[in-house]
Amino acid sequence: MxxxxxxxxxxxxxxxxxxxxxxxxxxxxxxxxxxxxxxxxxxxxxxxxxxxxxxxxxxxxxxxxxxxxxxxxxxxxxxxxxxxxxxxxxxxxxxxxxxxxxxxxxxxxxxxxxxxxxxxxxxxxxxxxxxxxxxxxxxxxxxxxxxxxxxxxxxxxxxxxxxxxxxxxxxxxxxxxxxxxxxxxVRITSEEAFKESDSDVDLSSANFIVSVGRGIESEDNIPMMEKFVENVGADLGSSRPVVDMGIMPKSRLVGSSGFTVSPDLYLAVGLSGAIQHVVAMKGSKKIMGINTDRDAPIFEIADYAVVGDLFEIIPELTKKLSDS
Amino acid sequence: MKIAVLTKAIPKVDSLKINSSETWIDDSNVKFVMNEHDTYALEEALLIKEELDNNSEVVAITMGAQKSSNQIISEALAKGADRGIIIENDTKITDPLVFAKIFSEQIREEKFDLIFCGLASYDLGSGQTSVLIGEILGMTTATFAIGTKIESSHIKVKKELESGYSQWIRMSLPASISIQSGLNNPRYPSLKGIMSAKSKEVKVKTIDSNFSEMQGFTKFFVPKNEKQTEYIEGDVEDVSNKIIDILKNELKLIA
Known part of the structure; x- marks a missing residue:
């Protein structure tokens, strides 16, 4: 059987x-x-x-x-x-x-x-x-x-x-x-399940998501990302380690414990692509990764693999977009 | 309250390579660190001890090779664990149940009230150890803990559920719980901690039992790319122009 x-x-x-x-x-x-x-x-x-x-x-x-x-x-x-x-x-x-x-x-x-x-x-x-x-x-x-x-x-x-x-x-x-x-x-009793944040962020229906991973390094680099997403008209998401480090709020988490998403484009910035993250975003129509590591797992599921430094590429993109 | 924190030394290098027998990574020259999830488990145990303020004891326990085990147990002691136990083992065990049976046998007599363990290890990533040990030792179990509260003979655990939900459960002690990352801010060892760690007890145990593995890793390999991936490389100027071209003309996401 x-x-x-x-x-x-x-x-x-x-x-x-x-x-x-x-x-x-x-x-x-x-x-x-x-x-x-x-x-x-x-x-x-x-x-x-x-x-x-x-x-x-x-x-x-x-x-x-x-x-x-x-x-x-x-x-x-x-x-x-x-x-x-x-x-x-x-x-x-x-x-x-x-x-x-x-x-x-x-x-x-x-x-x-x-x-x-x-x-x-x-x-x-x-x-x-x-x-x-x-x-x-x-x-x-x-x-x-x-x-x-x-x-x-x-x-x-x-x-x-x-x-x-x-x-x-x-x-x-x-x-x-x-x-x-x-x-x-049965030695365990359970209370009702509840939703942690009542934030109005809803990434599940977004059509363009830019998510940051551990490569973002510090809270100080978030304004750079916010400027970028504003210029391309995307929503900002996050991987688990970035939430754990307190850099991004849990309400923007993409992963098995957060949002499951399927936008037209998922742009993963400095994000390695651990399984808990990938299960929640691999349904995206197109996936682009920006990572310095040519062997980053995210590139295995990416349509576009940008090998490079996010701290150079993101400001350059923002500059070009706001110039045009 | 007697709290065990189970921890594991994990190879830490930028570029991991598969070994020649293709059954594990080549860890001959790598540095080891404490498994990241375990640092949260240790912190949670130390916070409980400090809050209870009643001579509770935190014991850091690992199973593995001597050198890396010594290193991470010293780190745990420097952060505030009261003593350490090293279960010496040089063979690779890839059957989680065998690992848990050995571990359980070695710590059974300690009669811990609580066992904390990181949610999963970075290397095997089975995420089974705390649950298996809890069941073997007749304890209650919980996984994905993102909060804890001691209530005399019980512990309340806030569990992370899927898709952004959480839930409090209340379970009787003794309990074995796996800790999700991010629930606290793991401390750094203080200088005083590092000094006092040297005088703390570390018991080294050897494995005297033999369990046969029912499952095991047979071959490591690099994942194959499932997609036709277009690699974009070069100087920042070219790369940026290419990305904008894709966003604008291929995907029509920007005007």
Whole structure:
């Protein structure tokens, strides 16, 4: 069996979950295994409705009052129980914050490898080769399971699979799962999620974004950028390290913890292109990078790679634009 | 309160190269620094100790080669950690679960109330260690912490969620928590700190258990460019003219 775990994101199915279903359909075919889709805990009705449109052999619905709201305690216990029962060859999820929060615990409970954060998979003869980024996206590494190990938990980065390739259809069976959870299993209580800033910055609909990375070095260089974006009519965005350094406000963060954007042009200035940033902007129609490092990861996804010093190029651009 | 900060030495060079066996980077001549996320974890632990002001203890722990481990543990002690533990290990472990099992076995007897760890390491970047260790040791776990508050036998953790959302959760101690960057301003070691670090206890442990790896890195490589990338190089004048030409004529973003 291949088990795909769907995730709720504020009342909707998480977009990574659709990609996980595509992964599941591919794995089920390659390994000639049954495909089973699991709606777990939070908001199962919505997930169930979504999943009823995907082709699968089995749709498992696991509801319990102790997992009606996500906690790592409840979810890890519940999924662990289901894995113990169903014994899936691969358990697959999108590499979301929640997956990262509780799948390692399932890995311990079931003594299964959790091979996470994967960008691709290839099937070669008898071997399945997984691939993930290391050293802040500078390199990729292949990962293989020890030949004696047959089962694993996997999580895939966004865009590892194309969500439009999902095979539509319906589940052959829908089964309600009985869970044996006790009050004492859950030692965590959660408050309501909230949005940190009530700023009116909305980069998600901007058509031209200029984002600064660590290369901007200091707060003192922000006015130079502000002048530039004003001249080209763009919105200013930021990478995580720049927010962490207090140079830019979090309300302008592009990344998995901030905005996901898809402008006509994304201009990344002094920004290396770590995965948390790239997942949120690679949907941009065109990408241009300005970086002194010819091997900067951002150039791998760029249409235009400007190799040079931002402190020379940006003022020159501003000058030329305001002259014309 | 007994707080462990798990940290890792990370190679720091401008241009990393893959080693000859293509299984790791060539780290024969590189400098090591404390993993950046861990500096926030250490700071958070020190802030809690200072706030509680009740003889709490912060213990910096690492597993790795002797020299780089000594270096980052000394740094942690200089910043204010009370003692250090080095789990000596020269072999590359790329199965996060094996790493966590060894680590857990070595620190189990310490019975920490809290374990802090950076969200992910710069090298492997699995981001699993704190959760795995927490589960192995029967602790509650949380990831992506961007704020903490101790409430007697509980800890409240402000978690970063996706897309700009946050959430407070309350969990019982003992707890193992991974710390997101940016939640505090990691301090620099003071001169006094550096001097006093020399007299602090550092326990060196050796690994006596053997766990077989269920997964492992098999081959490093440089990512292939997925796009037809046009490289624009040259002097500032030419580069700027070219960029303006693209903005104006190719993409029609400016008039």
């Amino acid at each position: 291949i088990l795909v775990v769907l995730e709720n994101q504020r009342g909707k199915i998480h977009s990574f979950s659709r990609e996980a279903v595509v992964a599941g359909q591919i794995f089920a075919k390659k390994y000639d295994e049954e495909l089973c889709i699991l709606c777990l805990g939070e908001n199962v009705e919505v997930l169930k409705e979504e999943a009823s449109e995907f082709e699968s052999d089995k749709l498992l619905v696991a509801e319990h009052e102790l997992i009606s709201q996500y906690t790592s305690d409840g979810f890890s216990k519940a999924l662990s129980e289901i894995i113990a029962q169903e014994s899936p060859r691969f358990t697959i999820m999108g590499h979301t914050y929640i997956a990262r929060d509780f799948l390692p615990r399932v890995s311990v409970k079931q003594d299964l490898p959790f091979i996470g954060d994967l960008t691709s998979v290839s099937f070669e003869d008898e071997k399945t080769i997984f691939c993930k980024q290391v050293f802040n996206a500078k390199f990729l590494t292949n990962i293989e399971m020890d030949p004696s190990i047959e089962k694993a938990i996997l999580s895939f980065q966004s865009a590892a699979f194309d969500k439009d390739k999902i095979i539509k259809g319906s589940p052959k069976n829908i089964i309600d799962v009985k869970l044996n959870l006790k009050d004492s299993d």
